[in-house]
Amino acid sequence: MHARTDIEHTPGDARPRRRALHLLTATGAMTLALAFGGQAVAQADEWNPGDRGSTGQWGGGWDGNRGDAQPAPEAAPAPAPAPAPAPAPAPAPAPAPAPAPAPAPAPAPAPAPAPAATGEQAYKDYALAALGGDTTQFGCLEQLWERESSWNPNAQNPTSTAYGIAQFLDSTWASTGIAKTSDPYRQIDAGLIYIENRYGSACAAWAHFQANNWY
Incomplete structure (x- = not known):
């Protein structure tokens, strides 16, 4: 139902005003439909077939907490970092070279053979x-x-x-x-x-x- 207004409109202004009024009316209808539709979905979630009577009517109540979002699962703890590898052992120092033995004294020259007898x-x-x-x-x-x-x-x-x-x-x-x-x-x-x-x-x-x- 449209409210009556005392403002006089010229014939050229009537069409745009009617379009604006129709748009507001359609927007309001969509908002109501969405609101009632969400309530119907929530009630359907709470419906339990075992609660129906002989007439098949829903006998459950409305749980306002069913629509609340479930808490997100806690994130798994990050794995502990692998321990740093132990440093390689330092190489054993090379053994000191054994001192070279003192050179053996030169053997005494063999005595000259006796001249062969003749x-x-x-x-x-x-x-x-x-x-x-x-x-x-x-x-x-x-x-x-x-x-x-x-x-x-x-x-x-x-x-x-x-x-x-x-x-x-x-x-x-x-x-x-x-x-x-x-x-x-x-x-x-x-x-x-x-x-x-x-x-x-x-x-x-x-x-x-x-x-x-x-x-």
Whole structure:
């Protein structure tokens, strides 16, 4: 229903005023519809089918707190920060190098070898070694062959075939298994074989020579 106004309007002003009035009326109607619609939704939330009677009417009451907003859940606590890694242990110090050993003293120079014997002495040294270093037996042998040839490997008896240091006849050479030779060392080998086989020792051969002037 529109209120009457005493203000006179000209025919040209009536249309815009009617449009404004219609707009206000529509806005008010929408506001009322929204208000009643929200109440109906809230009442529907509280309705429990078990509360309905035989007539099917809603028998519950209105809970004004149902429309209140629920509190937001508490935020989960932030995880504790991971502990900082322990620092790496410092490397062990390198061991101090062992002191270098003092250089060994240079060895004393070896004595110069004695000059090798030559001639008669070399033959005698060889004979002593062949007798196993027995100086007693060598003493007898030395005197025996000194009398026979003076230790001369080239000594030759002018009246027989006796030859060399031991003054063997050709037949005596054959009994030793060594052929007649001018090699002084082979002559000594043959002479020692003969003495061992016939007399058993150089001193026994020397004793026979002293008694008979031959051996």
